[in-house]
Amino acid sequence: MMPAKPLSYYRDKYIRNQPSAFCVGCGNGTILNCFTRAVDDLEIPPEKILCVSGIGCSAWIPSPNFNGDTLHTTHGRALAFATGAKAFNSDLTTVVFTGDGDGAGIGGNHLIHAARRNIDITTILVNNLSYAMTGGQIAPTTHRGERTVTSPYGNPENPFDMTRLAAAAGATYVARWTTWHVLELTRSIKEALQHPGFAFIEVLSQCPIQQRRMFGMQDPIHRLPNRILEMFEESTYIRKRPEPMGYRYAVPKEFPDKAFEKINEALRRYEASTRIVDHMELGRVVKIEAEEDEDVWGALANLEAVERISGPLEGKIELGLFVKEERPEFTDTLRRIIRDSGGR
Ligand SMILES: Cc1ncc(C[n+]2csc(CCOP(=O)(O)OP(=O)(O)O)c2C)c(N)n1
Incomplete structure (x- = not known):
């Protein structure tokens, strides 16, 4: 080299x-x-x-x-x-x-x-x-x-x-x-x-x-x-390279920091890890890393603070x-x- x-x-x-x-x-x-x-x-x-x-x-x-x-x-x-x-x-x-x-x-x-x-x-x-x-x-x-x-x-x-x-x-x-x-x-x-x-x-x-x-x-x-x-x-992914799955994004309805607290609280009992990330197409969103567990995603989708749950590629460049x-x-x-x- x-x-x-x-x-x-x-x-x-x-x-x-x-x-x-x-x-x-x-x-x-x-x-x-x-x-x-x-x-x-x-x-x-x-x-x-x-x-x-x-x-x-x-x-x-x-x-x-x-x-x-x-x-x-x-x-x-x-x-x-x-x-x-x-x-x-x-x-x-x-x-x-x-x-x-x-x-x-x-x-x-x-x-x-x-x-x-x-x-x-x-x-x-x-x-x-x-x-x-x-x-x-x-x-x-x-x-x-x-x-x-x-x-x-x-x-x-x-x-x-x-x-x-x-x-x-x-x-x-x-x-x-x-x-x-x-x-x-x-x-x-x-x-x-x-x-x-x-x-x-x-x-x-x-x-x-x-x-x-x-x-x-x-x-x-x-x-x-x-x-x-x-x-x-x-907020990007490289074409033709498979993306690691195992995470999704919660797109909040309201100011993200408050939404983050609520999402975190709801997830605590499932031991899923969450963090706020900036995702250009979606604004500030909450990234959730969790096992493929229907309970977790179901609980999230029903949260007042969450507008919708998106997959790892949705909205990305x-x-x-x-x-x-x-x-x-x-x-x-x-x-x-x-x-x-x-x-x-
Ligand atoms: C004919 C003309 N119209 C408008 C301007 C004013 N002007 C100077 S730079 C610029 C925008 C440049 O934006 P971009 O190409 O995105 O470059 P950036 O500064 O973001 O790198 C404008 C409108 C100009 N110089 N000439």
Whole structure:
């Protein structure tokens, strides 16, 4: 096994800007870290990489941080700029970093058309579930019912599932991970960079500043990054990997801490273990680990405080590789047309 390289190796070789402008606990640094490790493992010289980004906190992942060519463009238009750059110089490994507001909102149209064309660009969409830079407004990815500055009574809209949207639009590599899954994310970025076509990776990422309000978290700010990462672990599952059973969730009717006490009390005589977890689709829920015992589940289902009992996968977000296929690549086809028509 190769010895692990120290963090300073990646910092000195790949990072241009110190100290980072990101808030403490932001997921963007983790994503930059995974990206530099992927580039290093593949031994792609930084001068062969062009990173393009739009506007938003996530647009800052490459620019001004990454020590290669970076193009910081206008809000939502990174893919349009990247398309021009890739068509002109197809030797460059072209990577777009975009937020969910940038890539799913204002730039959503560019995204579906880049996927449809199958242009050889890797797009990393950082989904922090809101417009973070401008103060936490609803994005097209914000879950229904979540509180943001523009939806104080809960978001009345349904979100886009960006991974499924990119797949339906024709992206030939599609994966979804979170900032908790750093090894899987790094591996996926490596696959995407090597994939000859439009590669799309959605990364669920933490923004302690905005998500504190969204998820109704009471914890002090310094504990939030870890809590949100735990929530990412709890609220997701990896496709095609069997989930351990033996637990379910109680979805409470009222404020979860009170519900927790009542559920705990009711369960004490069954010796089942309970704990409150954050589960993104369902809000704060109570995880119950118990033997498959009908008495336990029956007692819970009859509790006043419980709205319903859900299984271990219900409402969770699916992660993993969704699409990997070959289709003619756009700039290859363009070059052939130019050659056949007598151009150079
Ligand atoms: C044309 C235009 N409209 C609006 C803005 C204001 N604006 C700057 S960043 C941003 C939201 C970015 O959200 P997202 O892409 O999710 O990135 P995040 O900050 O969450 O990483 C908006 C609306 C802008 N800069 N340009």
